[in-house]
Amino acid sequence: MAPVRLIERAGPPPQDEAGSASATLASKLVGPYVERGTEPFIANTRHRVLLAEVDGEVTPLIVNDGADSDCYLTSPFINYITYAEDFARSVKDPRTRRALLAFIRAVRAVIRPRDLDRVVYVNHWMLATGPALRFTPEQLERLTRALRERFPQHALVFKRATAETAAAVAGERPDARLHAIFNRQMYVWRHEPGKKPPREFRQDRNLLNQHRANLRRLTAGEPGVIDRLRELYRALYIDKYSDHNAFFTEAWFQQVFQQGLLEVYGIEVDGQLAYFVTCFVAGDELIGSVVGHDPVLSRKHGLYRAGMSHLMQLAEARGLPLNLSSGSGQFKQKRGATQLTEYELLCFSHLPWRARLSWSLLRRIYNAVGPRVFTALSI
Numbered sequence: 343m344a345p346v347r348l349i350e351r352a353g354p355p356p357q358d359e360a361g362s363a364s365a366t367l368a369s370k371l372v373g374p375y376v377e378r379g380t381e382p383f384i385a386n387t388r389h390r391v392l393l394a395e396v397d398g399e400v401t402p403l404i405v406n407d408g409a410d411s412d413c414y415l416t417s418p419f420i421n422y423i424t425y426a427e428d429f430a431r432s433v434k435d436p437r438t439r440r441a442l443l444a445f446i447r448a449v450r451a452v453i454r455p456r457d458l459d460r461v462v463y464v465n466h467w468m469l470a471t472g473p474a475l476r477f478t479p480e481q482l483e484r485l486t487r488a489l490r491e492r493f494p495q496h497a498l499v500f501k502r503a504t505a506e507t508a509a510a511v512a513g514e515r516p517d518a519r520l521h522a523i524f525n526r527q528m529y530v531w532r533h534e535p536g537k538k539p540p541r542e543f544r545q546d547r548n549l550l551n552q553h554r555a556n557l558r559r560l561t562a563g564e565p566g567v568i569d570r571l572r573e574l575y576r577a578l579y580i581d582k583y584s585d586h587n588a589f590f591t592e593a594w595f596q597q598v599f600q601q602g603l604l605e606v607y608g609i610e611v612d613g614q615l616a617y618f619v620t621c622f623v624a625g626d627e628l629i630g631s632v633v634g635h636d637p638v639l640s641r642k643h644g645l646y647r648a649g650m651s652h653l654m655q656l657a658e659a660r661g662l663p664l665n666l667s668s669g670s671g672q673f674k675q676k677r678g679a680t681q682l683t684e685y686e687l688l689c690f691s692h693l694p695w696r697a698r699l700s701w702s703l704l705r706r707i708y709n710a711v712g713p714r715v716f717t718a719l720s721i
Contacts, residue, residue, distance in 0.1 A: 343484075344396075344397060345488075346394060346395070346396050346484055346485055346487075346488035347394070347395040347396075348392050348393070348394055348395075348403070348488070348492065349376070349392060349393040349394070349395060349400075350376070350392055351376065351377070363625075364398075364399050364400045364401070364473075364476075365395075365398075365400040367400075367473065367624060368393055368400045368401065368402055370601050370602065370603055371402075371467050371468070371469070371472070371603055371622075372391055372393070372402040372467060372468060373601070374597050374601070375389075375391035375402075375404075375468060376391045376392065376393060376402075379391065380404070380416075380468065382591065382593050383468075383590070383591055383593050383594040383597065384413065384415070384468065384588045384589060384590060384591070384594065385589040385591050386411065386412040386413045386586075386588070386589045387410065387411045387412075387413050387415070387416050387588070388410040388411070389404050389405055389406055389410050389411070389416060390405040390407075391403065391404055391405070391468075392405070394464070394485060394488075394489070396477060396481045396484060396485050397481060399476060399477065399481070401464060401465045401475075401477075402463075402464075402465065402466055402467055402468070403462055403463065403464055403466075403489070404416055404462070404463040404466045404468065405462050405463075405493070405496070406459055406460065406461045406462075406463070406496075407460060407496075408456055408459050408460040409456075409459065410459075411459065412586065413586055413587070413588050413589070414584070414586045414587065415466075415468060415469075415470070415588055416463065416466070416468075417455075417458075417459050418458040418459060418461055418497075418499065418704075419453070419454075419455040419458045419459050420586050422458075422704055422708065423446060423449060423450050423453065424586055425584060425586050426442075426446055427443065427446045427447070427450075428583070428584040428586060429584075429721070430442035430443045430446055431443065432583075433719065438719075442715070445711075449703075449704070449707060452700075452703065453700045453703060453704060454696075454700065457696055457697045457699075457700035457701070458497070458697075458700055458701065458704070460495060460496050460497065460697075461496055461497045461498070461499055462489055462493050462496045462497070462498050462499070463499050463501060464485065464489070464498060464499065464500045464501065465500055465501045465502055466499075466501045467501075468588075469629075469631055469632070470631070470632075470667055470668075471502075471528070471629050471630075471631065471665055471667040471668075472501060472502060472624070472629075473502070473624035473625055473629075474502045474504075474624075474625065474627075475500055475501065475502045475503050475504075475507060475687075476625070479510045479511045479513075479514040479515040479518070480514070480515060482500070482511055482515065482518055482520065482687075483511075483515040483517060483518040486498060486518045486519070486520065486689050487518075489689075490689065490692055494692065495693070497688065497689065497690040497693060497697065497701060498687075498688070498689035498690075499686050499687070499688055500520065500686060500687035500688075500689075501686060502684060503522065503684070503685045503686060503687045504682075504683075504684070504685060505522065505683060505685060507685075507687070508520070508521075508522035508685055508687060511687065518689070519689055519691045520687040520688065520689050521687065521688045521689075521690075521705060522685040522686070522687055522688075522705075522709075523685060523686050523687075523688055523704070523705040523708050523709060524683065524685060524708045524709050524712040524713055525684045525685055525686045525708075525712075526668040526684050526716060526721070527668055527671060527681050527682070527683060527684070527713075527716045527717065527721060528665065528666070528667060528668050528681070528682045528683075528684050529665075529666045529667070529668070529671060529674040529675065529679040529680065529681055529682070530627075530663050530664065530665050530666065530679060530680050530682055531654055531657065531663065531664040531666060531674070531677065531678055531679040531680070532657075532663045532664070532678075532680070533654070533657065533658040533661075534678075539677075539678060540676060540677055540678050542676045542677050543651070543654075543677045543678055545647075546644075546647040546648065546650065546651040546677065547651050547655075549644040549647050549648040549651065550648040550651040550652055550655070552648075553609050553643070553645070553648045556609055556610040556611070557607065557608070557609050557648075557652065558607070558608060559605065559606065559607050560606040560607065560608045560615075560618065561599065562596065562599035562600070567608075567615070568592055568595045568596060568599075569592075570614075570615045571595055571606070571615075571618055571634060572590065572592065572595060573634075574615070574616075574617070574618055574634030574635055574636060575590060575618075575632065575633075575634035576634075577634065577635070577636060577637060578633065578634050578635055578637070579634070582637065590632070598620070603622065604620040604621065604622050604631055604632070605620060605621050605622060606618060606619075606620050607619055607620070607621075607649070607652060609645050609648060609649065611636075611639050611643055611645070616635060616636045616639040616640065616643070616645060617633075617634070617635040617636070617639070617640055617645035617646070617648075617649055618633065618634050618635070618649075619632075619633050619649040619650075619652065619653060620632045620633070621653055621656065623660070623662065626662065626663070627662055627663050627664070627665050628653070628656060628657045628660060628662045628663070628664050628665065629664075629665045629667070630650075630653050630664060630665060630666050630667060631667075633646070633649065635649075650666070650674075650677070653666075654677075664679075666679055668684075668721065669721060670720070671716075671717075671720035671721055672720035673720075675720075681717075683713060688701060688705060690702075
């Protein structure tokens with residue numbers, strides 16, 4: 343049995359190496375972070391990044407030493423509390439909004455950032471949705487043991503787990519001491535031959551056809567494209583939603599094109615780029631990723647709807663399910679997507695009592711309340 347290997351320098355792996363698919367993906371998606379840290383690419387994060395290899399399968403490790411992040415992607419406190427508070431403020435119904443804010447603030451009063459944010463994320467690809475966690479329970483136990491030895495003062499958070507993964511680990515490898523916490527609802531769309539698609543799907547496909555002449559795959563060689571992508575991204579994620587979203591820098595967008603991290607597609611309106619959507623293939627799924635648009639033009643011309651339809655068309659052509667990540671649940675379900683519950687696996691039993699208490703309380707709250715809130719609000 344090969345030991346777990348922690349890699350502190352990224353490089354393109356030999357194509358015939360065992361596990362080369364995951365190693366190649368890690369080299370593309372997070373290799374620049376391993377070499378230079380995260381801050382040059384995501385300005386509101388300041389992390390070391392390593393790779394872990396278990397039996398040829400490679401996964402990224404994002405190390406937060408306690409005060410390294412102002413971004414929900416890499417701060418558990420921001421993700422589970424501050425970001426949730428930002429969302430609650432956007433809820434239109436005043437009674438629901440007040441109730442959510444009161445509840446979140448009560449949780450904030452007893453859980454401190456320093457008790458959560460000293461953490462090592464496992465299988466975190468620095469995107470809202472990365473590849474699924476693919477380790478067996480035995481591999482997870484070995485990886486957990488190695489990481490606890492290397493990072494004894496950090497909690498461990500394993501991204502993109504399922505209820506089945508959590509149950510298998512608890513049943514087969516209880517010594518790993520991994521506990522599942524509800525993270526979010528995701529939505530997966532699959533093409534089903536012979537099945538009549540929903541009305542909304544057909545309407546969106548008509549919209550896509552109307553924009554077809556102005557839809558294309560983007561390249562870095564187009565003048566001003568990176569500046570425009572940053573502008574459209576900011577208009578959606580930062581200005582509309584939360585300044586705790588990722589502050590992707592010019593260098594990040596450059597790497598997207600240079601490394602081929604993501605496929606980038608854009609739609610023009612009146613000769614100007616007004617919408618973009620990105621995606622990438624990981625394992626057996628196509629994952630929809632970063633989006634940006636001009637809010638006024640998108641609403642007027644149905645650009646978001648056309649862009650989602652384009653992703654569905656790509657997934658259908660490639661014979662892959664399309665992971666549409668979380669959010670806009672009602673919109674996605676009306677187009678035939680299926681709701682799936684995503685968990686994170688936590689390891690915190692080795693930490694001081696105050697941190698253990700905070701993690702345990704957070705887990706109990708989210709597992710009891712999270713699924714109902716997310717379903718009720720179609721998050």
